[in-house]
Amino acid sequence: MEFPEELKYTEEHEWVMVEADVVTVGITDFAQDQLGDVVFVELPAVGTMVEAGKPFGVVESVKAVSDVYAPVSGEVVEINEELPDAPETINTSPYDDGWMIKIKLSAPAELEGLMDADAYQEFIEEEG
Amino acid sequence: MRYIPHTEEDIRQMLETVGVGSVEALFEGVPAAVRLNRPLALPAPAAESELLRELGRLAARNATAASHLSFLGGGAYNHFIPAVVDQLISRSEFYTAYTPYQPEISQGTLQAIFEYQTLICQLTGMDAANASMYDGASSCAEGVLMAVRATRRRKVLLSRALHPEYRATVATYCRYLELEMIEIPFDAAGRTEPGELERLLDKETAAVVAGYPNFFGVIEDLAAISAAAHDCGAYLVAAVQEPIALGLLKSPGELGADIVAGEGQSFGIPLSYGGPYLGFFAARKKDLRSMPGRLVGETVDSEGRRGFVLTLATREQHIRREKATSNICSNEGLCALMATIYLSLLGKQGIREVAKQNLAKAEYAKQKIAALPGFSLPFAGPTFNEFVVEAQEGADVVLGRLEAAGILGGIALDRWYGGMPGRFLVCVTEQNSREEIDTLVAALAGGGR
Numbered sequence: 001m002e003f004p005e006e007l008k009y010t011e012e013h014e015w016v017m018v019e020a021d022v023v024t025v026g027i028t029d030f031a032q033d034q035l036g037d038v039v040f041v042e043l044p045a046v047g048t049m050v051e052a053g054k055p056f057g058v059v060e061s062v063k064a065v066s067d068v069y070a071p072v073s074g075e076v077v078e079i080n081e082e083l084p085d086a087p088e089t090i091n092t093s094p095y096d097d098g099w100m101i102k103i104k105l106s107a108p109a110e111l112e113g114l115m116d117a118d119a120y121q122e123f124i125e126e127e128g
Numbered sequence: 129m130r131y132i133p134h135t136e137e138d139i140r141q142m143l144e145t146v147g148v149g150s151v152e153a154l155f156e157g158v159p160a161a162v163r164l165n166r167p168l169a170l171p172a173p174a175a176e177s178e179l180l181r182e183l184g185r186l187a188a189r190n191a192t193a194a195s196h197l198s199f200l201g202g203g204a205y206n207h208f209i210p211a212v213v214d215q216l217i218s219r220s221e222f223y224t225a226y227t228p229y230q231p232e233i234s235q236g237t238l239q240a241i242f243e244y245q246t247l248i249c250q251l252t253g254m255d256a257a258n259a260s261m262y263d264g265a266s267s268c269a270e271g272v273l274m275a276v277r278a279t280r281r282r283k284v285l286l287s288r289a290l291h292p293e294y295r296a297t298v299a300t301y302c303r304y305l306e307l308e309m310i311e312i313p314f315d316a317a318g319r320t321e322p323g324e325l326e327r328l329l330d331k332e333t334a335a336v337v338a339g340y341p342n343f344f345g346v347i348e349d350l351a352a353i354s355a356a357a358h359d360c361g362a363y364l365v366a367a368v369q370e371p372i373a374l375g376l377l378k379s380p381g382e383l384g385a386d387i388v389a390g391e392g393q394s395f396g397i398p399l400s401y402g403g404p405y406l407g408f409f410a411a412r413k414k415d416l417r418s419m420p421g422r423l424v425g426e427t428v429d430s431e432g433r434r435g436f437v438l439t440l441a442t443r444e445q446h447i448r449r450e451k452a453t454s455n456i457c458s459n460e461g462l463c464a465l466m467a468t469i470y471l472s473l474l475g476k477q478g479i480r481e482v483a484k485q486n487l488a489k490a491e492y493a494k495q496k497i498a499a500l501p502g503f504s505l506p507f508a509g510p511t512f513n514e515f516v517v518e519a520q521e522g523a524d525v526v527l528g529r530l531e532a533a534g535i536l537g538g539i540a541l542d543r544w545y546g547g548m549p550g551r552f553l554v555c556v557t558e559q560n561s562r563e564e565i566d567t568l569v570a571a572l573a574g575g576g577r
Contacts, residue, residue, distance in 0.1 A: 040417060045280050065448055 001029050002108040004095055008111065009120035012069040015095065023111075026099045027059060030124050032091050035061035041087045043101060046103045050076060050103060052110050057089065057100060068100065071126060072110045107113060129515040180212030191536055193399060197564050198536045199493075199516045201555025202343070203264065203291055203369045204396045204402065207482070208559055213396040213469045220466055223327045231424075231438040235434050237461060238436035241424040251374050251471075252388040253381020254410035258421040259459040262391065264391025268367040269301035270420045271389040274411070275335035275363035277453060278386075278418045283308040283332045286360075287320040289342035291369050292544035300328075310374070312336075317344035318507025318516065325356055333362040335387075340366045340380055341373055343552065344507055345514025354384030363387060370394060371408070372557075373512040375483030387411050396470030397463050416440060420454030446489055454489060470541075486513035489565065492555040496569040497554070503572060506551060508576035514555040516541065519572075523552040526572065533571050 003009070008016040013031035017024040034036065042059035050056045055067035056076070079101050083089060090098040105111070115123060134142075139151065148154045155163060174182070191199075195207045200206070217223065219235055231238060243258045246350055248257035261267040268291075272284055284302070286295050288311045299309060315321045320338050329336070336357040340345045354364040368382035368390030374380075380388045392406030393399075411419050417440060425439035474482065490513040498505050502520040519526045523540040530537035536553035545551075556565060 042417075 001033065002095070003029065003117040003121055005117045007095070008071075008114035008116060009123075010069065010071045010114060011123065012071075013124075014068060014071050016071045016111070017099075018111060021105045021108065022077060022102050023072060023105060024076075024099050024102050025068075026094055027064045027068060027090060028120070029094050032094045032098070035059065035066065036063045037061055038090045041083045041090065041100070043083065045078050046076055046079055048076045049106075050074060052107070059087075070103065071114060072103055072105055072107065074103040074106040076101050077104045137568060139334065169363060190401075191531060193536075193559075196531070196534050196536045197560070197567060199554050199556060199560065199568060200536050201345070201370065201540055201557075202539045202553055203293065204399055204405075205370055205372070205513075205555065206399060206557055206559050207372065207394050207396075209396050209398060210470070210473055212473065213466050216469050217462055217465050224463060227408055232435075235436055238424045238438070240465050240468055241459070241461070242426060242436050243449075243472070244464045245424060246362070247471045248392075248408045248410055251267065251371065251379065252368070252385075252390075252410045253379030254385070254388055255381075256409060256416050256419065256423065257410040257414040257417055260391075260392070260461070260464040261407030261409050261421055261456055262460065263407045264367065264369055264389065264393075265291070265294045265297035265407075266301070266456075267389035267391070267409045268365065269298045270407075270409060270456065271337055271365040271367070271387040272298050272307075272337060273305075273454060274300065274415070274418050274420060275365055275389060278415050279361065279363060281333040281362070282306065282334055282335035283310065283330070284334055285310050285312050285325070285328050285336045287312050287314065287336075287338040287342065287348075288344060289314040289318060289320055289344055289346065290339045290367060291339055291343045294339070294367055294369070296438075308332075308333075311560050314344075316344075316507070317509035318342070318344040319348050319509045320353060322349070322352060323354070325353065329362060330358045331360055333357070333360055335363045335365050337365040337367060340368050340385075341370060341378070341514065343369070343510045343553075344509075344516050345370075345511040345555070346507055346509035347373075347377060347512060350378075350380060350383040350385065354386075358384065361440060365389060365451040368408075370512065370514070372479070372483050372486055375479035375481075376487060377512070381410075386415070392463065392467045395467035397466050404460060404463055406460045406467055408467075418453065421456045422459060450452050483512075485558040486556065489513075489558065489562070490515065491558055492537055492562065493554065493556045493560075493565045496565065500569065500573050513557055514553055516551050518550045519552070520550065522549050524549075527552060530568075530571050533572050537572070 011026055013028045015028050038056045038059055042058040044056050050070035052070055052073045054070055056070045057068040059066050080099050090115055198206050245257040247559055261270060284307055312324050312328060313321045336353060338353055340350055357364045363386040365387045366385040371390050372394045387412045390408050392408045397406055406541050422441040423437050424436050427437055429435050494515050497503050497517055505520045506518045507516050527537050527540060538554040541548045541551040
């Protein structure tokens, strides 16, 4: 299982890639593995304001339906338009093609509360 | 039905169990001012035979399709119900499980719902139907809510020619949702005014809602409405209050509707003084996951045997209830079964035949009434089995006169549309013989029955 060093992680199993004041968000390899085959993804509309810790979308697999939580607060500036038509991308490429949304940060300090790859790995080992 | 009273001893035991001294003490928490401090004002106990006689006497005061010649429609239709419908639904397997709460063990119920969904899809020309809703009006309201979810817009245009009670139900469902509701007037043909529709439509519009046929019995130009709605990215919600019409008309799906909601009472469900009825609901495949209620799907088990399951109901009662997209917590299982039996008995040809009879008889009645002095047909649009009549002497006067002659001649429209004192809605179904129609016409003209 992969946990790229350059990303940040949440306890809700989202990953965050920071590029200046915009972050890209998706769910981790661990999350997609736990969910199994993803069959449906629901994303917010561009322009939606999201709040750290509040759900912004839904991922449904053959096993479960889960909310996806915003790791940081801000405005959704882009969504992965192809994802709803090919939700299985989350299984095959969770960190690249399976990205979900891009958020323009409104409170950059929130990033400090996120885990790095090592901390996240430790976190899921403890949880599991 | 059995009546099981509780004895003094039962009351004593119950109070003892909950640890309260008296019935008065039990209700201590209820303020004295709102308590009823006397027995209910009921007549003395009666024997079962006496009760039945009394209930029979009260029931006989109703004017019904059995006691009178009936030409009432307006959302509840007097159609013939083959005896086999009642016979089959009376099987206890169906009668007891009104909705599958432990779905996968109720394979018979699930299969019946699956067949029902298939029939509704064929009838409406849509991709997917849910397992049914309460009635046509609530189904229409759910259609509006779904269009709002799917388009993420908040403005809804409702045709004024849509059933007034459907409009009222939509208003009730949406009262606290901060949606903008605007009514589109109707034109001289009795159809949704195309110019006003164009004027009101914009990029904020989530849905246009129109009846098909509409409340006046007039067949809307659904293709034109859907094209106008789609130009603005809005959904067309077609509300079908009389689905027998779909035996002859092009389906709403073919004409571009995004959501088809309607009332299934016409399919083998008795008038029953207004319910229980059957709401049907169908949508496009792309919107499958925004649908309210529950769906039954077909699958295979681990040994490859065909089976049925509740599916795509992730937001309703079963999981993630807090995320439910509607407040529907059941389906009209037995009514859906009645419709399924009715539709499968009649088949494609049968429905067409019933529809043809409705149309032909209504057209005959229309011509005869239009030819009467003092009566006219105010709306020029094509109709199915219902049409509006205008009487010089006032609708209430005419209908009162007819009722005294044993004829339920129609529904006065002034109740919903102020300034229409002379207009009433007449419905003619396959149940009305030519002789009955002639009797109606003669009575309208002033003759007795």
